Amino acid sequence: MGILVFVLFAVFFLWRIDSPRVERLRAQVVDAVVPNMEWALVPVTKAVNLAEGFQSYTRLAEQNRELRRELQRMKAWKEAAVQLEEENARLLDLNNVRLDARLSYVTGRVLTDSGSPFRQSVLLNVGARDGLVDGWAAMDGLGLVGRISGVGDQTARVILLSDSSSRIPVAVQPSGQKALLSGDNSPRPPLEFLDERDAVRPGDRVVSSGDGGVFPAGLLVGAVVAGADGRLRVQLSADYSRLEFLRVLRSHPGETVHEAGGLIVMNPVLAPVAEGVPAEASAPDRASAGEGTDEAAPAGEGTDEVPPNETEAGG
């Protein structure tokens, strides 16, 4: 028994010293155990959901009426949204804005809950096999749900925003206040490190801010509510009671600007100034300036004249 206790504590020390290795072992254990139980999990889950469904049948007519009314309202909204989207696309096109092209996603089904009362997480049936990487964001149809933490071959764990170890940099929308959404095991996690509390009102939209490179910016998280204890909390948009399918956003490590010098033109020949165009005209429009560089570079190399940069290189 002494040896057994010693071994168990040794496992703990090992976990404390070399956490990634033991966490990988944990992911492998989960990977081995859970998919084997899937055949049993799925029917039981279905049965439980069916039972819940039967409970709601009792007020089916009322629900139906309500849904119809809501659908009417939504149709109006949809029309507005389509028009706005068209307008937005036109304006973006006019401005030559480049959107973030890195948000493609993998969709997975939720296999299991965390099982522990103190951790809020779910297990997805997609894993390293599908190219998942630790740290990616997971959303349901509406809002942010959590982040990938622990990837097995066929499974991946999503730490929910309500978990007590979850800290997400967010921005509160109309005022642009930055804050930290820190989970505390309650369904409505509080906002922390808010600069100006007065600038934030209940009902404000909360989106991910993208600070720290954890998440892509601009993912909807929820809306601000005033908690019973006077703290500002976030009502999450994602439907946590009904997590069935989650989409995991592939986020590729963004390009970062490391030093100031990288932005300043080092080589006069490659300067983003097209011939015959005054420098002042091209300076404000960065998009067209970028194209200018691309065109100037091959032109400089292709000409037979000796460009100044070659003479510099030789000297």
Next chain:
Amino acid sequence: MISPATLHRWAYALLFAAIAALVVFLRILPTGGSAGGWPPPDFIVLAGFAWVVQRPDFVPVLLFAALLVVTELLFLRPPGVASGLAVIGLEAIRARAGLLRERGFLSEWITVGVILALMLLAERILLAVFFVDQPGFALVALGYFVNILAYPAVAALSVWGLRVRRLAPGEHASEVRLV
């Protein structure tokens, strides 16, 4: 040739493992909405304690530890600490099992409560020493009280439902015959 008594013992060890598997299975069902509710009791530890008071030979310590480690790995808890302490608690109860059986259920309940509290305290101290993030004290205290309240039910179920009960003097032979 395996003696019937050994077979009986192994059957109950298997039953214990099956109960643990069932508990894990029910816990990880994706039914959602677990945030903010009451934490469920720690059935595996409670069942282990309740069994070991009645029949110290029914819960092999190795099996108990293995089951706890697997649950810790599955449930995202720091591996090894809680299970190591639970093993110590189990052995402490095993050493007092004879005494506890004689003194009746109330003293058993109190002893289990004290041992669970000591386990919890030791776990928190150990985790704090190693700077591991811990859930809030209120949550853990709530979990402890749920455990204490659930213990009589678990004990009753294992004694009357699963027939894990102490042998009266001279009962050994009849049990052997039964198998």
